[in-house]
Amino acid sequence: MKQLTLIVIVILVFSCKKESEESFGKPEVTATEEVVTNQTPEALGQEIFEGKGNCISCHQVDQKLIGPSLQEIAKIYKEKSGNMVGFFKGESEAIVDPSQFALMQANIELTKTFSDEELKALEGYIYSNLK
Template identity: 60%
Template sequence: MKKILLLSLVLLSFACKNKEAEPFGKQEITIDSEGMPASNQKPEELGEVIFNGKGNCTACHKVETKLIGPSVQEIAKIYKDKNSDIIKFLKGEGEPIVDPSQYEVMKANFAITKAMSDEELKALEAYIYSR
């Protein structure tokens, strides 16, 4: 019985020491219950996480160059110049103003963007404008 108890304590102590020390200066990202970064991040940071992850935006958009869709910089410039609403477009309620020829491709992704919260859409917009 003592051997089993001792063995259990040894295994438990090794399990508790499993976490490695992180390098100095590494940014900590807190994850909420839905697997998304917690809202203590700047909107641009949250937007970048969404753009590169949940939003699947990188499948068609790059920051500086056109891939399938226009670049993030081009999107930001046109929306700023025309004083248009990116969030309205991502909700499927706005007209395509950047590259209407790619609108049908983008429409398929509205299922993703329509499911996003207003906070997530605002963060995505903030990321786009920050590039």
């Protein structure tokens, strides 16, 4: 009986060890990892705008909500040759509605953490709404 118990324990130990050795050195994909896709910069920008950027909570495409519409932002930045990416990085002044900059300050802290690719995609999405 002791031998049978010992054999079962040895089998369990080796079967568990084999499973852990199989994943050793192989990257594990988790549900929270981003999947790289071949999407356009504008599509990535829209995804950021509606998702992690949370821009949609204050801005709409064609009407003022809390902040100006995307169409108005794109128009003003184009007319004034503004640096939208610089603004998102906190390196440029607000040119659309400086009086609302205090409301945007928390979001600027968020956009400062975005990659250049994400910021350019967000800019591209905003400009894609220019009429």
